[in-house]
Amino acid sequence: MTSAPPESRDRIYRSPMALIGGFLLLVIIGWLGFDAVASGSGSTPWLALAAMLLVVPLVIAFTLRPAVYANHDRLRIRNPFRVIVLPWGEVETLRSGFSNEVLTKSGTKYQLWAIPVSLRGRKKAARQNARQESGRGPSRGLGLFGGGMQADGFGGRTPVPEGPTRAETDQIMDDLGDLLEARGRAKTSQGEVSVRWAYEIVGPAVAGAVLLLILVAVG
Template structure:
């Protein structure tokens, strides 16, 4: 199951700017007046590129194979089996082996953290009483008590990683091909020993496992394209 998590406020503000930028771009094209229009287009292009890479692009995407962290300029892919620890301060940090990645979105602001704490410890003043909740509403309130959106996303990542690791671990004590399971166990032992020797010696088995479980970081083509388009508009405005 694919899940996408973003900063809701940044997403709303980003799309509002995109509509504003599109309307202004059309106006500049219709009322083109030479260098002044190019200068305005360059400013608009730079601002739009920055809004795109900081508000619309950042996200955490959970897939069947692992997670994808989209930060402003980089994409980071981490297989579920390689997720070692997920922590939250003002942002979500995912550790994998010797590396780690901090997620641009969603983040937990101090204001959101304080509001979450208040939800977890509701104050009772005077004779004010809260309306009765259903069992489902009460369970949801207890699950989210004291947690921000970033905390909840971190919990989802941790649960998916732990579930994937349990599924990848072979069940202990499975019977083999023989009637009493002894043949299967005897056949499995040499294979396990061979794998262990390959890992210790840095052979093919160990190298393949290390490569498959590694965190992969790459530049984001969409972010670079947006910056390149903005740079072209700036150069055109300077040369005009």
């Protein structure tokens, strides 16, 4: 009996600036919230707890949670409120505009929250290419907002190839496009699209919102 080939290792793409911003926001929210709980009077501690129950999941959803996982068989997108699993065989194309998106063969579009478009990075890349063409400087890879996109799972960041400089998020989209082209017709890359709501985020946020409304209404 022939065993199935092992699943390839994931490349993981996340935004370092979002991770840093999310961590700082959680620290500030925790400090203010627990201070209100400890020193507040009347309904203030309950209002603080309800607000934290609402805000903390939302901060996590939009900063710490987004990630894109890519291997030889599928693309898994962890957005703020959903997890989408796309076998490469179901992906029609990847495209970049004001946001990075993946389009399925059925026509459904999903945004890649973990790989935001950096217009600043594109402008820097264009200036660096202009300097390179004029002979005034070498070409170098550019990071997102000075920090770069984090790509682990394959042992580090996505390498920048020789040639014209690309904004790093654009280079990541190019790499994902190459993976789609190479693996789109493979037998192990076929299957159905899976979409799952992140109830671990939605549930606490809704509960916090309802509790906050009740406390405000009661006074």
